[in-house]
Amino acid sequence: QVTLKESGPGILQPSQTLSLTCTFSGFSLSTYGMGVGWIRQPSGKGLEWLANIWWDDDKYYNPSLKNRLTISKDTSNNQAFLKITNVDTADTATYYCARIVGTGHVMDAWGQGASVTVSS
């Protein structure tokens, strides 16, 4: 059974760096074709893809936020990470991580989401 769980600071102030962790089980990020992606959703709004990291350490970012995003992984501990620098209120959202399989970027398992509020 594949499970993912996001964790984060809950609340942070503008200009700070948001650090998120995705802890997963049921698969390995060292397995060919496996990846983890981050997606966010402001309250009551739609989904926005942020970044993906693959088994071979390939990384892809949404250009609209690319300069602020860093994705990484710790394969031995089954974790993936996302950092967003210089946050502002527009970054307030629920952040999801998802397992991604194959070239079609099929997001076949999602975490429960971590709520993040940026407020002064």
Added chain:
Amino acid sequence: DVVLTQTPPTLSATIGQSVSISCRSSQSLLDSDGDTYLNWLLQRPGQSPQLLIYSVSNLESGVPNRFSGSGSETDFTLKISGVEAEDLGVYYCMQATHAPLTFGSGTKLEIK
């Protein structure tokens, strides 16, 4: 970026009714490898999104076969043949042919 336009934005259905949701892309989603990377997800109230269909028409394991997907190039459809109460929520199409990955704005299915 590829823009995915979903219609209708809201859909109201009775139990047992069949409904369709349209997803139109601003660019062809046919990849150079011959596949078309258009997926459908459902987000039930208060829950995370879940995958229903991938690559236009492939049903994800465990998803009821009342869900089906079709389409090509720029026009895609999700059909629910016989809506059940558990189908309420917001349906999103998502494309992975072109970077960056993008989602449609969603179609909210309400049960009458």
